[in-house]
Amino acid sequence: MSGGDLRMTGGERRRIVQIAVDGQTVTAREGESVAAALIAAGHRVMRWTARGEPRGYFCGIGICRDCLVIADGQPDTRACMTPVREGLRVESPRGPSAPAERA
Amino acid sequence: VRSAECVIVGAGSAGLAAARTAARHGVRVVLIDERRELGGQGGDWVPSTARATAGGDRFGDAEEDKGHRLVEAVRTLGVGLRLGAVAWAVFDPRVVALATDSEAECIAADTLILATGAFDRPVPFPGWTLPGVMTAGAALRLMTADRVLPGRRVLIAGSGPLLLALAHQALRGGAEVAAVCEASPMRGAWRQAHRLVPHLDYVQQAHHYRRVIRDAGVPVLAGHVLRRALGESAVTGAVVSPCDGDWRPIGGAERHLDVDAVIAGYGFVSSTELARLAGCEHRYAPEVGDYVLVKTREMESTVPGLFIAGGGAGAAGSVVALEEGHVAGLAVAHRLGRIDARAYSREASRARGRLLHLAGLREVIDVMHRFGPGVYALAEDATLLCRCEEISTGEARAAIRDGATHVNEIKARTRIGMGRCQGRLCGPALAHAIAGASAIGVVEAGAFTPRPPVKPVSLGALANPVG
Numbered sequence: 378m379s380g381g382d383l384r385m386t387g388g389e390r391r392r393i394v395q396i397a398v399d400g401q402t403v404t405a406r407e408g409e410s411v412a413a414a415l416i417a418a419g420h421r422v423m424r425w426t427a428r429g430e431p432r433g434y435f436c437g438i439g440i441c442r443d444c445l446v447i448a449d450g451q452p453d454t455r456a457c458m459t460p461v462r463e464g465l466r467v468e469s470p471r472g473p474s475a476p477a478e479r480a
Numbered sequence: 481v482r483s484a485e486c487v488i489v490g491a492g493s494a495g496l497a498a499a500r501t502a503a504r505h506g507v508r509v510v511l512i513d514e515r516r517e518l519g520g521q522g523g524d525w526v527p528s529t530a531r532a533t534a535g536g537d538r539f540g541d542a543e544e545d546k547g548h549r550l551v552e553a554v555r556t557l558g559v560g561l562r563l564g565a566v567a568w569a570v571f572d573p574r575v576v577a578l579a580t581d582s583e584a585e586c587i588a589a590d591t592l593i594l595a596t597g598a599f600d601r602p603v604p605f606p607g608w609t610l611p612g613v614m615t616a617g618a619a620l621r622l623m624t625a626d627r628v629l630p631g632r633r634v635l636i637a638g639s640g641p642l643l644l645a646l647a648h649q650a651l652r653g654g655a656e657v658a659a660v661c662e663a664s665p666m667r668g669a670w671r672q673a674h675r676l677v678p679h680l681d682y683v684q685q686a687h688h689y690r691r692v693i694r695d696a697g698v699p700v701l702a703g704h705v706l707r708r709a710l711g712e713s714a715v716t717g718a719v720v721s722p723c724d725g726d727w728r729p730i731g732g733a734e735r736h737l738d739v740d741a742v743i744a745g746y747g748f749v750s751s752t753e754l755a756r757l758a759g760c761e762h763r764y765a766p767e768v769g770d771y772v773l774v775k776t777r778e779m780e781s782t783v784p785g786l787f788i789a790g791g792g793a794g795a796a797g798s799v800v801a802l803e804e805g806h807v808a809g810l811a812v813a814h815r816l817g818r819i820d821a822r823a824y825s826r827e828a829s830r831a832r833g834r835l836l837h838l839a840g841l842r843e844v845i846d847v848m849h850r851f852g853p854g855v856y857a858l859a860e861d862a863t864l865l866c867r868c869e870e871i872s873t874g875e876a877r878a879a880i881r882d883g884a885t886h887v888n889e890i891k892a893r894t895r896i897g898m899g900r901c902q903g904r905l906c907g908p909a910l911a912h913a914i915a916g917a918s919a920i921g922v923v924e925a926g927a928f929t930p931r932p933p934v935k936p937v938s939l940g941a942l943a944n945p946v947g
Binding site: 385406412 | 514515516521599600609610611612613614615617618619620621622623625626627628629630631632652653654713714715867868870899900901904905
């Protein structure tokens with residue numbers, strides 16, 4: 378349902394860059410939040426909790442820590458507070474009981 | 481320990497305005513913010529209480545211009561900047577401890593201004609942890625700062641004028657809005673009409689939003705509350721139903737909506753933990769359902785030399801924050817002997833006049849969208865109360881049945897509030913859970929005691945002090 382056409386007009390001032398999300402190349406805009414880049418690319422799930430529950434962008438201001446990702450190898454990086462830069466590598470943390478590992 | 485004439489925590493509207501005013505009067509200012517850029521949580525972050533014209537983007541551009549000028553002024557006035565730095569404690573009486581990713585620093589301040597802002601009132605409901613569910617502030621920032629829609633088809637629920645602004649934004653951005661759900665009944669709103677006469681600009685803006693929403697065929701459901709968000713790995717739907725005047729869900733006509741994003745915004749609460757840690761007095765204001773710090777008309781808290789401005793002193797919008805920051809900056813300059821009493825009182829009384837005008841509008845909004853504690857009845861036993869530690873409302877309710885009467889007691893028993901948000905998202909809901917299940921009032925149920933560090937900092941940074 379999500380993804381693809383979630384970009385609004387007005388963001389064109391920003392330079393288009395490529396980032397890697399879980400190894401896949403994604404087009405993003407320099408300086409936008411990593412969370413915005415993920416949502417625009419259809420990645421609403423940003424991590425899985427210890428109990429295996431999916432979490433995403435929630436408070437948007439760095440308080441809830443639901444959107445923690447691994448950015449360029451740095452764990453516990455808040456996607457909502459981190460600006461996109463060219464070549465950034467983003468990975469979704471998976472709790473010990475995330476679905477892919479359960480299978 | 482370094483020293484500064486004035487330390488300001490928070491580089492949003494209030495902090496920037498305070499820094500500009502103080503620095504213009506020759507005060508040496510250090511400005512701290514967690515983000516790496518100036519501007520705070522989003523410029524448009526808290527709903528502005530005095531919107532200029534009904535022009536939509538025209539207005540946005542004007543606001544953005546004002547913001548750019550403010551940031552420019554702060555940069556050229558030689559304000560000391562500590563960006564990407566968390567102020568994690570205030571020690572006796574005005575020593576601020578801060579940390580970046582890699583370094584720690586302490587600054588002893590002659591005067592301290594806390595402009596720490598506000599955040600969405602956290603309200604647990606079934607499904608509130610699903611990806612695709614976000615707060616009003618998060619959605620606003622996503623759309624205004626990043627120009628990305630929360631989803632293709634969106635439900636906007638909660639209370640307050642921001643809901644209409646969000647719906648307007650989403651529609652202009654090309655999303656579908658399934659419904660706008662306003663918890664307050666909005667009956668008798670006309671009784672407030674005469675009080676809006678001095679705020680024609682605001683009325684025009686709200687009217688413009690309503691027209692755009694109506695023309696798009698979006699139902700605006702007053703007296704309705706978001707019951708639950710549905711989905712497996714992300715939101716696929718939501719259920720809304722009528723609620724009473726206290727925002728308590730009542731039985732009857734449930735509506736099911738297919739949506740891929742849910743925006744929930746029940747107004748804003750202040751970030752007061754640094755002020756409370758410093759010993760500033762606060763009181764509970766039931767009409768807004770939040771703790772408000774006690775302060776003078778100089779913006780000074782009950783701790784001498786410690787000033788409070790902006791959302792941190794009652795979430796009232798960025799226009800109010802700018803004026804409060806300006807007054808705090810003036811008060812600091814006066815306190816440090818940089819302006820004489822006459823110049824101070826002339827400038828400060830002008831700003832206070834503008835604040836009084838804005839307060840009139842705020843009061844109308846607070847009456848029309850009066851906080852309804854019944855909304856905390858939305859959480860079911862299985863609903864997570866503590867998002868961080870993944871602890872359910874049922875566990876909290878069991879502790880209450882066992883006789884727990886204070887939030888700190890339940891924290892010790894259940895770990896609710898011990899996670900990385902440090903109780904910000906669960907504290908109010910927990911206090912209301914106690915009040916809802918016993919004869920204890922929400923004030924007696926209490927708030928978590930703030931402890932340093934009030935936000936997570938790395939041990940590596942603390943082990944690497946500078947200065």
